[in-house]
Amino acid sequence: MKMKKNVSDLILSVSLLLLSITQLQSQTKRVLFIGNSYTAVNNLPQTIASVASSVGDNLIFDSNTPGGYRFMDHATNPTTLQKIGIGNWDYVVLQEQSQYPSFPDWQVEQEVYPYAQSLNNAILNANPCTETIFYMTWGRKNGDAQNCPILPDVCTYLGMDNLLNARYRTMAQDNNAIVSPVGAVWRYIRQNFPSIELYQADESHPSVAGTYAAACAFYTVIYRKDPMLITFNSTLSATVAQNIKNATKLVVYNNLAEWRVGTYDPVPQFNFTISGGQVTFNNTSLRASSYIWDFGDSTSSTESNPTHTYATTGTFAVKLRASKCGIEKHLIQNVTISQLNTEIPANNDANLLIYPNPTNATLNIQQGNDLTINSLKIYDIFGKLIIEETQNFNQINVENFTTGVYIIEVVSDEKIYKNKFIKI
Incomplete structure (x- = not known):
């Protein structure tokens, strides 16, 4: 009981300190x-x-x-x-x-x-x-x-x-x-x-x-x-x-x-829907003209209604900062990802091996005996083309990619092979 009281007193002291700093x-x-x-x-x-x-x-x-x-x-x-x-x-x-x-x-x-x-x-x-x-x-x-x-x-x-x-x-x-x-x-x-x-x-x-x-x-x-x-x-x-x-x-x-002091301040509010690791955010804020989202995984967005794909499962504290005329308010809600998008596009083939997966910098590509790559493309989870490569097929630098799930597609003669990797 002594320990709990001390912790409570500490929390109260910190809260009062933060209030004093704000004041x-x-x-x-x-x-x-x-x-x-x-x-x-x-x-x-x-x-x-x-x-x-x-x-x-x-x-x-x-x-x-x-x-x-x-x-x-x-x-x-x-x-x-x-x-x-x-x-x-x-x-x-x-x-x-x-x-x-x-x-x-x-x-x-x-x-x-x-x-x-x-x-x-x-x-x-x-x-x-x-x-x-x-x-x-x-x-x-x-x-x-x-x-x-x-x-x-x-x-x-x-x-x-x-x-x-x-x-x-x-x-x-x-x-x-x-x-x-x-x-x-x-x-x-x-x-x-x-x-x-x-x-x-x-x-x-x-x-x-x-x-x-x-x-x-x-x-x-x-x-x-x-x-x-x-x-x-x-x-x-x-x-x-x-x-x-x-x-x-x-x-x-x-x-x-x-x-009526503060009546006309921006009011941040939002809801969201989850599909695997993909979260679609619906911004319902009032009286705001600009937004900054922090998705809780070291990524952010300034879109009004962003869609974000998480690379890992877990609970993420999503912060929305809504601003107008120099006044900023924020709201934090937890988003829990229990499973990632696991669907692999058609024609996934063992002849196309990629590693490490997940990766944070370099993606290595190993070609099977019967596979000669003519071209390589990488798409994000929404189908947007990120890069296209026609010469280097052994190693791709993905260090500047945002965190998320990507699809790698290679063309060998007239056949297409696809696989998925995660950038962390």
Whole structure:
């Protein structure tokens, strides 16, 4: 029992080490921020960059954030469109004016959604690999007093925040985009750490703590890393920063799929059929543009749906790596070969002896007394001609052949002799 416990502890330690290595791998991301003062105040992009740098990551950013700007303003703004058109962004962040997404359905459908779609289309037209991030903002501290008389739903923080949350989720879903749920992080902080002041005196724009909470949320979404790794605390106390990071972990990092992070990654999947040593792979992967197969016997392929012939029996771990836009995922399945293709073509004859068989480099050919070879051909198991020889009939170099089963065919006068050999 002692031995088993030690092995289990070792496996757990190795797993945690591998997770730590993955978490610590440095990443560089290019992000464009399109919004208004909610992004500009306290320089949110630079705060995210400082947060990222503290974990060993790099953020290259640009922005266009005129005060009070709406999506409809950005959709025709030359500076916005020029920056989007550069196209070398990993992400483009879209932040609507703070009140508009909480307006009545008819108004949002006319004045918000169409322009969100227009901006997203411009982003994808510039680079289909760029992902759009919708910046979910927050309800005002005590609701929207300006619009409360005509819109009762926004009279309270919760009422306004609920509408913003729902509308940003809708925009992300409709545009195959992701969400940076800053508003959701703020709500958790308000409920669980009420002493942390997220607002400036105007009860709308973010304080330093509010911007830091936004930066932690964005860092987690962009880099997909645990915010507890962050060591940059801005000008906040260690306790306040720690509480904000903990809120981000619970709301964002532990629920990345809820915010559609990773939803559009490639998904490797495949099935296969076995006939003797020959395996036909059916690639059913989603959202991938390129593939690398490792057949588990030191051979590989970049075909979408390859067919592979194994030279030996056994169980092979087949790995499919599916990639798109620099994101790679892999899947491993075991393929068990219990018997090889043993059928020999017609006219196999003892007059044609080949050895060693299997071979990894040289194939020797011994002719019987009644056999004079005029020509020699080698085919793969699928009937494709690999080489044709009209002079050298005693020894063939097969070192560069891929692993598999081959058919050797010789012509003697008007008779054809065939035999099989395996390249290992």
